[in-house]
Amino acid sequence: MPGELVLSGLTKTFRSRGDVVVAVDNLDLEVEKGELVTLLGPSGCGKTTTLRLIGGFEIPDSGKVYIGGRDVTDLPPQRRNTATVFQSYGLFPHMTVFENVAFGLKVRRLPRAETRRRVLEVLKLVNLEGLERRYPRELSGGQQQRVALARALVVEPQVLLFDEPLSNLDAKLRVETREQIRKLQKELGITSVYVTHDQAEAMAISDRIAVMNEGKLQQIGPPYEIYAHPANRFVADFIGRANFLTVKVVEAEDNRLEIELKGGVRLEIPRVEGFTPGMQAVAVIRPEAVDVLQEGEGDVTATVVFGHYTGSLATYKLALPWGETLEVEVLSPQEKGFLSEGEKVGIRFHRQSIHLLFE
């Protein structure tokens, strides 16, 4: 069965003053009914353009958009049954909360009583009961964003689109609001595409993450899969932090590989498809996938180059004997003591967490 939303070979080019920018480059994507897929990538990688192509605010140079199996590529926004929540809220300043939320239903010419019922219901859903007579300027940023959410939900869209909806909120409110969005989206089972450049937000909110760079899809998968098995250096680096060590594959068996680090240290790691003995590779080692021990313990001795403390974590940059460096994270540093520059430590690599990339 095809997805509720299908993007097929979507390409969109912009021309401005002689420059040609391929904003979206031959993008294929399927979103299942009730699923939340996040488009994640750096600024300028084509996320907003993709969302605008889905919503009908841009027409692609080539490719198709299907919603519920119907080709909507050439339909205007109001005939697509999508709704968008924007970063800037986009509320009408001269209308009350009630009128803002009711707007989409008025346009659709719903009877008054039904409109009232649905608006009040959805305001309750987003915890804005009792605020229907306020104007946007009389609300906090978080409340305004919930009005924007209510306005999108009230039309019961087939696909709900979010463009960096939390960027204008402070850190704590961002976390609360994203939890609320996710809870509602799941309860209501709304097929959603969510755009962000914030990898932690993407990890927290998504069924699947589609990582984009320069208009191209790099990888799509559940948060765990993308983190544990990144498809390339870009994805590994963009999702969380990663060390890249040059290694050689020494042995390959059914479900394990033996690799050799530059200094001769050998590690047995889970099998990664496509690697055979003799090949050079890049090992992706996450900062938390290393134990920091006493000098003389573990796999190799390293020297502390730099350290900083963020409360729950201490982050250290370590120099390996053969010149490569390694960023490591230590949990609960209060209990273990903070390491100082020049100190020698033993480190142990978590074999199970090491992933290989082609050079």
Ligand SMILES: Nc1ncnc2c1ncn2[C@@H]1O[C@H](COP(=O)(O)OP(=O)(O)O)[C@@H](O)[C@H]1O
């Ligand atoms: N209307 C436009 N005219 C010209 N260039 C545009 C236009 N919209 C977007 N772009 C360019 O397309 C690329 C992708 O933009 P966008 O989709 O907004 O990225 P993102 O949302 O990931 O930051 C950028 O290089 C941007 O400058």
Ligand SMILES: [Mg+2]
């Ligand atoms: Mg954008």
